[in-house]
Amino acid sequence: MSAKRYPAEVVSRARMYEVIRSPLITEKTTNGSEHSQVTFRVSMDATKPEIKQAIEGLFKVKVKAVNTVTVKGKTKVFRGRPGVRSDWKKAIVSLVDGHKIDVTTGL
Template identity: 35%
Template sequence: MDKVKYPVLTEKTIRLLERNQYSFDVDSRATKTEIKQWIQSFFNVKVIAMNSHRPPKKKKRVGPVLGYPVRYKRMIITLQSNYSIPLFLNK
């Protein structure tokens, strides 16, 4: 559970829900197989594909100090057509 941080709800990810694809932000050190096994066991679903990417860095300034926030990885998970994850809005 520590590796999956939270689900992502943006305009694009809401459009992906129509194709039975769900997005999660995960720990940058997590592998696809770890996330796949966790999703399948926790939500009792069948994962057929996974895509991952790292969003670009963004600068963050706090007073005179310039830095970057903690990096994360975003996973787009495709489920079989007869499965869904109840955390998201159902179609």
């Protein structure tokens, strides 16, 4: 049985800025940049098609694939009381060969 494909809705410029929160710069994501991958922190309600359109619209690049991970918040102690950090979502974006995003500069 094949998956149904729905026509992609056009994402507004304001929604693009809501979807993409910030680039994620760690040692692991820096290693991904060697394979044309860039990692972003995204909003929890963002979908893969929305993330793809936002990256293509904001950075003028071609996206090959989007993988998402929901990172669970850590349990920490705040002033002697247990608490939980918020969950957040990250998106690993694979770019088509020849395209790249320089996350060290602003938009």
